[in-house]
Amino acid sequence: MRAATGAPVLPGLRVQLRVVGALTLRELGTRFGRDNLGYIWLFLEPALLGGAIGLVHHLSGHALPGGVDVGTFWVIGYVPYYLLRGVLNRGPSAIAANQSLLYHRHVTLLDILLARNLLEGAATAGALLGFALFFGLVAGEWPREPAKIVLGMLLMLGFAHGAAMLLATGSVYSEIFDRVTHLFTYLSLPITGAFFMVFWLPTELQRAALWVPTVHVFELVRDGQYGTLVPTSYDVPYLLGWVAALNLLGMAGLRRARRDLAL
């Protein structure tokens, strides 16, 4: 609306930043409370879950194909998956949970989704940073190329955010999305690529696995962690294509949903 009347874009952007900032702080308050160690849970939740999984597999003593370090493999698979699942699962409830805030005209559906998902991203980033330091200091397992891990996490966030916008859009029209999303994220765990590496698979299966966009994310993150120690295969432009398409569709969907939403 603002752009249509010819007003400058910059103030609009400033309002959006202000709104997203306020929403993020509020989200922090509602999710973790304002008492005690409330905010610490933000990082602790993914860290504890990831740590538990890494520890169990470390203690079980099963070696992985290619001699990959067991602890780091499970943790750097689990943390990005936690981000994906967290963002997707919370997508269908995003609008219903924040509907009363839409009474403020300049709070948009995109702002609501952005605030929630950026917070989720910050939580997993914090947890991953903690793990990187832990594995580095304790086991000398420093990431070979940290920038690739950062890129991988950003792409995962972008992918999940785009998909979550579509789920949120769907939730305005049907309750089915809220019901099946959890089931879907749970059942799709084996094919996301969180806990297998592409080079472990037979050639035929490799080609099939590389159709799955998230497989590329996990391979990219592993490349950042292990470098040339293990072969990884991923295609960043392919992944970027998914991220761009999902985000464009998601934003268009939210625009449409806002028009049809009755408060």
Next chain:
Amino acid sequence: MIALRGVHKSYHTRLGHREVLGGVDCVFRPGEQVGILGRNGAGKSTLLRVVAGVERPTRGRVERGMSVSWPLGFAGAMHYSISGADNARFIARIYGKPLVATLDFVEDFAELGEYFGMPVRTYSSGMMMRLGFALSLAVDFDCYLVDEVVAVGDTRFGERCRKALAERRERSALLLVSHQAETVRAFCTSAAILHGGRLTRYDDLDQAIAQYEAG
């Protein structure tokens, strides 16, 4: 100035397509206190939400040349799981108002006592209304949109609201929807009747009320 140009609003319901507003044309100017009278289900709250811009018209458009509050009433605009104080902080942040001044104003105006630090869901409806009104006054809009509940609630608070609005009379506009003529008479200087999805304005308050009560 707020201008509604051929505003239509319809909803899809289980009973099919239902048109609530069927072509509303109207202009509200700064300093006007307009009461909008309508029977239950006439579409008063829908009109208010469309003017506020929280719901889009199905057809037509709304031009806002001044800052317009959110629709003040029981529901909406607040977050129930956080405290009144946190709501005030949130409002200050999204509207770009100073944090401390806003908190002080809301605490003082809403008179919630120690409930100011408790989650809004523990409030009585009267307390919620006071908080909502205080929040909107803290933002300092040019035009206030009020659903009748605010006006008929707690009379002492009603008096304070009336005074706060009167102080702004020169620069602030007020749009109040109600099904009660007395409420409109107490707060407004002119009136309009919403009937059959259309809005008819009257310059003379008494004429509007007489017409409304006759219909």
